[in-house]
Amino acid sequence: MPRLKANIDLVFRALGDPTRRAIVERLSEGPISVTQLAAPLAITLAAVVQHLQILEESGLVHTEKVGRVRTCRIEPAGLSLAEQWIADRRSAWERRFDRLGNLLAESDEN
Amino acid sequence: MPRLKANIDLVFRALGDPTRRAIVERLSEGPISVTQLAAPLAITLAAVVQHLQILEESGLVHTEKVGRVRTCRIEPAGLSLAEQWIADRRSAWERRFDRLGNLLAESDEN
Numbered sequence: 001m002p003r004l005k006a007n008i009d010l011v012f013r014a015l016g017d018p019t020r021r022a023i024v025e026r027l028s029e030g031p032i033s034v035t036q037l038a039a040p041l042a043i044t045l046a047a048v049v050q051h052l053q054i055l056e057e058s059g060l061v062h063t064e065k066v067g068r069v070r071t072c073r074i075e076p077a078g079l080s081l082a083e084q085w086i087a088d089r090r091s092a093w094e095r096r097f098d099r100l101g102n103l104l105a106e107s108d109e110n
Numbered sequence: 111m112p113r114l115k116a117n118i119d120l121v122f123r124a125l126g127d128p129t130r131r132a133i134v135e136r137l138s139e140g141p142i143s144v145t146q147l148a149a150p151l152a153i154t155l156a157a158v159v160q161h162l163q164i165l166e167e168s169g170l171v172h173t174e175k176v177g178r179v180r181t182c183r184i185e186p187a188g189l190s191l192a193e194q195w196i197a198d199r200r201s202a203w204e205r206r207f208d209r210l211g212n213l214l215a216e217s218d219e220n
Contacts, residue, residue, distance in 0.1 A: 013126030016119050021195070028202035074203060079196050085131070086193045092138035093184060 006059025006078040008085060014058040015082070019043065020051050024060060024074065031073035034063070116169025116188040118195060124168040125192070129153065130161050134170060134184065141183035144173070 014020050019041065026037060038048040052072060055061035060078035063070050124130050129151065136147060148158040162182060165171035170188035173180050 008131075009126050009128060011126075012122050015192075015195075016121075016123030016126060018119060021118075024199060025202070028199040028206075030206050074199075076203070079199055082125075082192070083196045083200070085125075086189050086196070089134060089138040089184075089189055090193070092135070093186070096138075096140050 006075070006081045007057075008081050010054075010058035011060055011078050011082050014054050014060055017051070019047075020055055023048075023051060023055060023072075024079075027061060027072055027074040031071050034070045034072060037072055116185070116191045117167075118191050120164075120168035121170055121188050121192050124164050124170055127161070127164075129157075130165055133158075133161060133165060133182075134189075137171060137182055137184040141181050144180045144182060147182055 015024070022041065023037065026032065026040075034045070034048065034052065037052075038045050041048060052061060052063055056063055058078055059075055059081070061072055062075045063072045065071075125134070132151065133147065136142065136150075144155070144158065144162065147162075148155045151158060162171060162173060166173055168188055169185055169191070171182055172185045173182045175181075
């Protein structure tokens with residue numbers, strides 16, 4: 001599959017499933033083959049492959065077949081997209097609290 | 111609706127929709143009534159209410175009716191849950207790169 005650009009809708013939707021988060025957790029530790037990835041998960045290899053496809057389409061994971069082994073690794077751009085969106089919200093509400101704080105300080109002075 | 115505890119599955123799924131992200135973006139700027147929130151969105155008030163319900167169930171948003179006006183505000187715990195999960199993944203892969211860096215430095219010394 002050609003490398004896909006991370007898509008924020010698909011990234012968040014992909015992360016809304018506990019098995020897919022478990023896969024991303026494992027891959028954050030380092031690349032691994034699909035077979036090794038599937039071993040500790042209590043689901044079929046076919047189900048793992050399906051979850052990997054969703055993760056790959058969202059841009060969270062990249063898989064590559066070398067010979068007979070398909071290896072998966074994290075694609076940092078996907079998580080960064082989600083991280084950045086959340087960080088932007090946090091700074092918006094922190095700015096708001098700063099403004100509220102300034103207003104309170106001003107009203108104390110008056 | 112009683113205040114709900116943030117649920118990471120529901121938080122990520124809720125954020126996988128561009129209208130719901132637009133709502134969270136607006137609420138990060140400060141609390142607002144449902145009617146004001148709906149005004150700039152090109153969807154019906156009923157659709158906004160439905161999105162708000164999903165956001166409230168996930169623990170991302172809190173709404174409260176005072177008199178005849180329902181006001182919505184961000185519930186920081188929801189976004190923090192998602193933010194923390196992503197931050198944990200980032201630190202896992204940064205630790206891995208540190209280990210790789212150390213290995214490379216050691217092999218240069220030998």
